[in-house]
Amino acid sequence: MSTLYDIPLVLLNGQSASMADFRGQVILVVNVASRCGFTPQYAGLQSLYLQYQAQGFVVLGFPCNQFGSQESGSEDEIAEFCSLNYGVSFPIFAKTDVNGEAAHPLYQYLKSQQSGFLGTENIKWNFTKFLIDREGRVVSRHSSMTKPEELAQEVESLL
Template sequence: MGTIYDFSAKALDGQDKSLAGFSGQVLLIVNVASKCGFTSQYTGLEALYRKYGPRGFAVLGFPCNQFGSQEPGDAAEIAKFCQATYDVTFPMFAKIDVNGAAAHPLYGFLKGEQKGVLGTEAIKWNFTKFLIDRSGKVTARFAPTTAPVELEGEIEQLL
């Protein structure tokens, strides 16, 4: 059984980034979108990042256009939107698929480690969240309806 540190992904700036660079941190991995009913969760995600970042916590955002075409922009548009609208400073990655044959391998791993409702693996919508402990193990999966602030207790336990 591996860890998330076995994967890499393109950052929003196009550079390959190994997740091993986040080794030893508690992570919240989220598939995000700019035109979703849950997009305002960027505010809460950024608040978590700023509050717990100094203690070894990071949010990793993975834009995805698979749900209602709610992330239609390119990398530059996504970066501009996140910065201008929500002052996002947490690491953002290039747009990926989270389901299907073209799903990013990281998401195949995440879904296999923490199943959804009734044991399903598929991501149901944008802003599905995965909590990762300091050793790179997936400890929990949260629905899009779970507000970031609701995760503080679990984040605190892992820090």
């Protein structure tokens, strides 16, 4: 794999996808969970997505069960939860490890491009966010504490 766009993905419904499907867009990658204190951020992510989607912005959600088993449901349960509780219409992918030896290649790439607080590489918790520009450069990394609406100005500057 030589670029971000070479990374294969699997959607929540099992369909194959690729980061190449999002080439030329501003992308916000988020590791999500249904039973987390930050789960209400789904509403902000959906709002941000709807606000900027027509201008070439997309949110990509990656359910992760590595933090307190807060995403233990099946793919169908995750899809139903996202739809019924938050009206999520942005792409959600299959459960993904973000840390450790089994970390998904996307997260290996993202972490190599943008370290976290005090230079740490590992994702600390659910709802860590990576913002990628239209050229596929990882321009920023934001902690779980950063609310999606706080990213609006940065997203606008990249559109």
